[in-house]
Amino acid sequence: MWAVVAKETGGSDVLALVNIEIPIPGEGQVLVKVEACGVCRHDVLVRQGVFRQNVSYPVILGHEISGEIVSTGKKIKKFKTGDRVVCLPWSNLCHVCKYCQTGRNASCPDAVLIGDTGLNGGYAEYVIIDEYNLVKLPDQIPCDEASFISCAIGTVFNGVIDIGKVTPRDTVLVTGANGGLGIHAIQLALLSGARVIAHVTSADAMDELIDFGVDKVIFTDRGEDFSPIIDDLTHGNGVDVVIDCVGTPVFRPVLKSMAQYGRWVLCGQVTGDFVKFSPAQIFLKGINLLSTYGSTKEHLESSVRLVKDGKVKPVIAKRFSLEHAKDAHNALESGGNAGRIVLTISGENL
Template identity: 45%
Template sequence: MKAIVVETPGDIEALQLRDVPEPHVGPRDVLIQVDSCGVCYHDVLVRNGVLKRGVRLPLIPGHEIAGVVIGVGSDVPTFRPGDRVTTTQRYHICGHCSHCRTNHETQCEEKKFLGDWGMFGGYAERVAVEHDNVALVPDNVPLHLASVVACTMGSVFNAMRDVGHIEAGETVLVSGSGGGLGMQAVQLARLQGARVIAQTTSQDKVAQLEELGAHEVVVHERGADFSDQVKALTNGKGVNVVVDNVGNLMFQPIRRSLARSGRWLMIGQLTGDFTPFNPAQIFSKNIDMLSASSTTRLQLQQCLEIVARGQVKPIVSRRMRLEEARDAHRLIESGSVAGRIVLHPQG
């Protein structure tokens, strides 16, 4: 089958279109004919070598997968050929540790991340994924939209509902609001009854962010401190919650934008750099620094139901062929893409 393979980390030339062996289908595996695979900035960090933990080379990138079941292992209890499915971000979890048994399998110590751990990724015509990490797609949800639900929506859903406990009436700042996670965060925060302030460096994305539910949009030059704009919108108090999809590149402006007793929900980190800060800057304002990583299967199922009801729309701005993976990474790195790019391995 055809797949994009990374043998050695590097620039976009590291993405090589290859013929590779068909996936081995184990007893617990679901074999998926890949219809769509979202392109996440995580893929860029794996490809260029910034992200190393849990990475096993050579690898097939891609963890945002949707397609049709074409085979199942002997121990798969529910899925059947012909089912329309999508995945969480993982190939494997143990299924029996305290995390897995309490709907916190994102923290399973045995987890293997799709697109990181070897030749299990969505930039391919087919992929085998253990059934614990697969969910049925509602009939009225297109597969190209379903593919990005787990990562772009589920990760934010995890952070905002189950970790950050956002309440109606609170003011929420969404950083990187024009990206894949950010556009879902704007919609989900509005759905939860919050006042939503979206942050972006692109004037071209303002109208779309307002259409998605942002009450106000803060626009600034790349690298500039936007906290004064946020303070002006909140009578000098700052916001109750920040949904941080960017990380250290905006660490200080985000810190300054938080109100006393604010909650900092950390989801994304776009570089391998570190940020020095004085802890007193955090505890003197009683700020809670919280984090959320990826999506449980239960959260994925709940998000798919929300999408099926039309309450949130996954944002896919461009659909490309598998052979265009390099162009997709180039666009993602440029920061010019609103929402997600999706690759179609079947053409």
């Protein structure tokens, strides 16, 4: 099969298209013919060597996978050849630790992110997936839109619904609103009935955000203090919830924009920089500092239902074929992409 392999860490040039053996699934696994694979910022960090935990090279990157089952191991019960599926990205789960028992698979000590370790990842024609990780894909959802549901929609489903507990009474600020997480976070906040304000630092998809029903899109340079605008828009009250997909560059303006007792949900961090703050700045306002770490299988299943029902629209920034994975990484790193970049994988093009 054709696969894009990173033999070592480095620039996008380390991504090489190679022909390797198709892997053989174990008893509790299936072989999926990959139709699409989302290109996540995590993939870039692994390629660069910035993220190293449980990573081993050479590696086939990619954990945002959708496709069709082409063969099954002996113990597979719930799935069959021909099923269209989307995948939870954490494999090798123990199913007995306190995290697995409560659905928080990302924290299982045995968990391995597909696409971090060795030659089994989504930047390939075929990938092996554990049965537990599979969710059936309704016919209405195309594979390219499905591929990133777990990572880009499930994560903010967790942030907006479970952690942020957004209600129709809330005004919600989403930072990085046109990014892969943000553009889906605003849809979920709107679905929860909230008034939504979006902050962006590039003009991409501003019209699209308005079309989704965002009340106001704030466009500033990165690092600029947008809190006076929030002040104006909320009559000095601030925002009740922040879904923060940016982190350090917006920390100060977000802190100043929070309403009394606001919920600040940290979902992303786009730089390696630290921030300095006094805990009193948090507790004197009664701010709840919260965060999300990945999504559970339940989040994936719920997100698939929302997409199927047309309530959330997966937004694709750009599609690249597998052999152009390098260009996909370059496009992600250069920024300005509204939504998720996706590799569409079809053997005919290779």
